[in-house]
Amino acid sequence: MTGYFLQAFIYLVAAVIAVPLAKRFGLGSVLGYLIAGVVIGPVVGLVGEEASVIQHFAEFGVVMMLFVVGLELEPKMLWAMRHRLMGLGGLQVVLTAAAVMAIALYFEVQWTIALTIGLVFTLSSTAIVLQTFNEKGLGKTDGGRSAFSVLLFQDIAVIPMLAFIPLLALPELVDKAQQLASTAAQQHQEVSLVAGLPGWAYALVITGAIALLVVGGHYLSRPLFRFVASSGLREIFTATALMLVIGIAAMMSLVGLSPALGAFLAGVVLANSEFRHELESSIEPFKGLLLGLFFITVGAGVNFAWLWQELGVIVLMTLGLMLLKVLVLLLLSLLFKIRKSDRWLFALSLAQAGEFGFVLVSYSVQNNVLPTDLAQTLLLVVALSMFLTPGLFIAFEKLILPRYRAAPDAREADIIEEQGPVIIAGVGRFGQVVNRLLTANGVNTVVLDHQISQVDILRSINVKSYFGDATRPDLLHTAGIEEASLLVVSMDNPESATELVKYVKHTYPQVKILARAFDRGHAYMLRRAGADFIQKETLLSALELGADAMKCLGFHPFHVEQQKNTFKRIEKRSSDILYQAWCDDSSGERFDNNYRKLFIELEETIKTAMTRDRSDKHSNSERGWTPPPKGYEEVLEGDEPIDPAAAKADITP
Template structure:
């Protein structure tokens, strides 16, 4: 027991030290886990033979991850991606396996061994890729969605691979390990529900299992979760979530299917469940911890003895495999029209071998398809390719993505062929609403934005816009700033928007400037630069949300409108004082304290006004919220009673 505690402590302390350092250096958590494994394994030797056993346990993190991925995918979404799933995923697997097999044949390997290696190396690492996509928020990008389609197809393809690989067994290896094979077969029968079944019966069992997961997940899971949730014990719900995932994984293993695929399918079935978010929050910590443990075991499992004995061969095979897979993926990106930086993200993210490679290599060895010595060498290739993958993401982040962004920003501004009464600088979520309102009322606008992608997206929905930097005087001149009546500034760069306001107000004082501010400080800067009207982007929406909260708490609508109007009035009245303090102050502690004191006074004034009786202070803007006459509720109830009477019925006294 003490040894178990020590081993757990070693793995945990390695992760606690290495991962935060890797994250701070911009290397990502996956590379941190891998480095931690290398340090405690081959370098220091704190862990040893138990690594393989722990790795089999940690692989359950991949199963949990696919369950969570399935929870994010509704069945209709999965159906919508069927073309990429079958086309992109199928071609990647087929072309890569054929290319690797061809190279293996050139290296004088038997065709059966070459085919097995081709299938194994065609797979990529679901764990590393999806974990990195989540960390870097790349899951929803075009490259991320395409990569996920390929990964999902690969996970599905593992099932027929497991069925096909035993058919490639070498007779000499079978004879050499006949006794071990018999023992393994006996052990396999004890853990299988389908051993010895004919093909038609196996098909029926697999079909029934999948149908049971789908039907049970749809109809039986909700009553179960409701029953467990009624207990009010969070730990029981956590136990139920784990029971569900472990049970489905075990069921899939017993019928010879991939546990990862089974739990993914269960996640898709439960994607529309009202308990989806609760399941995610309960499974996520276990998934993260097990995946981290898995990555550590990959690093710890690198055998430096074999690596140094065949260093150049293993490094050459690893780099050659990654280059080959990247080229295949780049070719497919052209065929499926994946463009720009998404093409490189797609190609680089899937260039490694995957964690299922360890499983298939072990399975191939047990079934006498690949010799043990060759399998050990190939396992190192798989591990090193996974180890190098975070470096490919760093290459994408630091080198490739900035070049595409620079190319987009260095693009020549569009030729502006028309002018308008209003020029809108910046057409993000804020500027779009302003533009739509103006154009709907017949106002001619000229829309400028420095993001080429945003401009192209707007053009696709028939919103005419021009690519260009609105802070450039020549571009403003072309847009007709001399004749414009209004300039709307809604750019996402605070410094640039302030400079633009200052330049236009100084050069074209007749132009009225309406500016969007990010916060109170930015609003002061815009006002100081000459903006005629400044609005904080979240002020009115936050005020409306606060009003809805009061309504939900039972406050009468009339009183809510009064309180909102009072809040708005006091904000406007105090704004001048706060602005003058901001203008006259200096970047010093006394200024900060004085400003904070005024702001505290503002909050106290608002609270006092909210507590006051304003029944005699109705503003003109509140006419629509004038209090109804006395006894209106009694009259309303009488009318409601009358309207509820059925024809021919007499209202009881």
């Protein structure tokens, strides 16, 4: 027992130290786990032969990951991606396996071994790719969805590969294995429901297992989860989620199918369940920990003695494999019209061999298809390609993605054909509302935005807009800034917005500037730059939502309106004091202690004002506020005139 505790402590210490450091240096958690495994395994020697045993246990993290992925996919979504699943995934497996086999045959490798190598190398790492997609938020991109389609098809393809590989057994290896058959049987026995069954019976068992999984998951899971949830014990629900995944994995293993595929199908079946989010939150911690353990065991299992002995061959095979897979994937991205940076994300993310490669290589050795020495080399190629994958993601982020993000700016600004009294710089979610209100009241506006996609969307709905950077003086001149009355600044970049306000106020002081502020600090910077009117983007909407919340809690609508106006008045009155305190700070960029003290006093003032009885001290605006008459909304929706006499009678006490 002490030995298990020590080993667990070593693995956890390695993860706790290596992963945060890797994340800090931008390397990603996967590479951190791999490095931790190398350090505690081949480098320091703190772990040894047990790494391979632990790896089999840690592979359950891949099963859990695919279960969680399945929970995110509704069946109709899976059906919608069937073309890419079969077309893109199928072509990737076939083309990559054929290319690898052709290269192996060129080097006079026996065709059965060449085909097996092709099958091993055609797979990619589901664990590394999906984990990295989640960390970097790439899963929703076109490249990420395409990569997921390929990974899913690869996981499905493992099943026929496992059935086909034994047929490629080498006679000489079979004879050698038969001599050790009895010993091996004693050392390694696995329970199987399909061992020795004829083909038709095997097919029936598999069909029955999948049917049981789908039907049971759909009809039996809900009553089970309701029963467990009624206990009110979260740990029992977690135990139920683990029981479900482990049971599915065991059933798939008993019938000779991939546990990962079974878990994925179960997740898809449960994707529409009302317990989906609870299941996901229960499984997530175990999934992350076991995946991390799996990556550590991959690093710890690297055979450095064999690596140094065959270093040149292993490095060339690894780099050649990754280059070959990138070329195949780029070709497929052209056929399936994956464009721009998504094309490179798709190609680079799947360039490695995968964790199922370890399974296929070991399985091939057990079934006398691959010699042991060659298997050692292939295992190192798989591991080394997985090691290099985080570097490919870093190259994509640092080298490829910035080039494509900068590409739209290389386009020449549009020629502005007309002018108007109002120029709107930035027409995102905020600027669009301003523009719609002005144009609806007959005001001519000149709309500028530096995002070509946003301009194209507006043009598609007949909103005239121009592509260009509003901070460029020549573009402002073309837009008619000299004759304009107003400049509305609603740009997404706070720094650019502030610089634009400063430039226009200095160069064209007659132009009134109305600016959107992201927060209180940005509002102060805009005010110092010279903006005439500043609106914090969330203030009014937050006040309206707060007012609705008070009404839902039972406050009278008139009282809510009164309190809202009080809040706005105090906020406006105190803005000058807070702004002056912000300016008095030496840097003018942060909130010092004096500012914080004044802000706390403001909050106390608001609370005091809210508790004051103002029933006979209404402002003129509040005296004019009266509740609407009964049936007002129904009449308004029907566009029927309201009878003034009836309305007056309706509101008279």
